[in-house]
Amino acid sequence: MTDHVGNVAFIGLGAMGYAMAKNIRQKMAPTGTLYVFDVFRGACERFQDEFKDFGPIVIVDSPKEAASMSQTIISIVPGASEVRDVYMNEVMGIIAIPKNVDRLIMECSTIDSQSSREVGEALKNAGVGTYIDTPVSGGVPGADAGTLSFLMGHTKPSDTDPVSHRLETVAAMMGDPKKFFYCGKLGAGLAAKISNNYLSCSILLAVAEAMAIGIRSGVDEKLLHEVIQNSTGQNFMADKVQPVPGVVPDAPSSHNYRLGFKTQMMIKDLGLGVDAGYATGIKPTMAEAAYRVYEKAAVDPKCIVSEAPSPVGDRDGSSVYLHITATPEEDQK
Structure with missing residues (x-):
């Protein structure tokens, strides 16, 4: 005690x-x-x-x-x-x-x-x-x-x-x-956190896009994850927050995108990264690109409406995978 x-x-x-x-x-x-x-x-x-x-x-x-x-x-x-x-x-x-x-x-x-x-x-x-x-x-x-x-x-x-x-x-x-x-x-802890979240939010989107590309090219999703895990693309977000359902058993995606870190918070953290970039004279090209995608995902019903009894808006940010893999017909609904 x-x-x-x-x-x-x-x-x-x-x-x-x-x-x-x-x-x-x-x-x-x-x-x-x-x-x-x-x-x-x-x-x-x-x-x-x-x-x-x-x-x-x-x-x-x-x-x-x-x-x-x-x-x-x-x-x-x-x-x-x-x-x-x-x-x-x-x-x-x-x-x-x-x-x-x-x-x-x-x-x-x-x-x-x-x-x-x-x-x-x-x-x-x-x-x-x-x-x-x-x-x-x-x-x-x-x-x-x-x-x-x-x-x-x-x-x-x-x-x-x-x-x-x-x-x-x-x-x-x-x-x-x-x-x-x-x-x-004072303030340095947050500076480190903003830098970390700049990476983690951007990398999660990159993982979602890479997995989608590989799967649509005919690679089995579990095999693709194993390849990445044992190659130069290996990263925490792919291993722990894998956005493709059923690939990593404990990931939010494998539990109907149960809340871990919601999409709306991704926008906030990327915004902080963008602001910090300009404040320090670094053009935040990666965060700006990722921000635009998450901004759209945050209002996509697939990313905010969960079958689980949780409030609207509380689906995990890895649900961005559902947004980027939507068919044109789904986007028009």
Whole structure:
């Protein structure tokens, strides 16, 4: 158990956050209280009912209420505007809580680095805690298993920085310490994450197109996957997020494109990559091309309507394969 973590505020119980908060509640001291907030209160109620046996879970009405009673704050929300609202809202946000420079704030959302730096500096000036950008990688399966990678905008743990040791401890409750990367300064964790997602989103589309070309050329899909896996085209997205159904048993595609990382989030992350490219003087040709395809897939009924009882829009991004392999007749429907 991690007794020194204290009470924890968890803000954002989406697909990733729900699984991450589960691991926090299961691994924090049973005497500690987990305060949860989400704009959809039903997610909080479901979480409380499912994990209440591990220790106290209190549903609150605002980020401010959750944070004011906690020594550790973790948030993961959809985008920069939501991050700003969680932290910078002068009435209900975390900037309005009592000062405590020892409070650890881990912001796990994938947003632009500049927004993160602005929020972090404002919280530092307000004295409410140490804000660190801590984006994660590994998707819903990694979040559920507690094996996420953490890309942290902070220096490595040291004895002169007590917060850094608590950062490592709390991250280890949700992730694999072998996959912790200390990127040095505020915003750098996000810069690394955006670069990674630039690749992963673009590569997934390339895998879908390559598989479609090979299959339509007469190659058996499982044999084609095996060829790629043992040749120079081998990559994580082909091995783990294979977009062709039935090729990789655990891939979302083999389970009716069960949500891992939805198409709409691909657009957001590629947009961040495009913006970061231009901001650094690099023309993001690959991300721009992939963005245009995912933008069309995001409104394609084949990619957003699932037979599973999940909300519209929550089909995995690998369903882009269904979009690129549609016949002209299907596109006209």
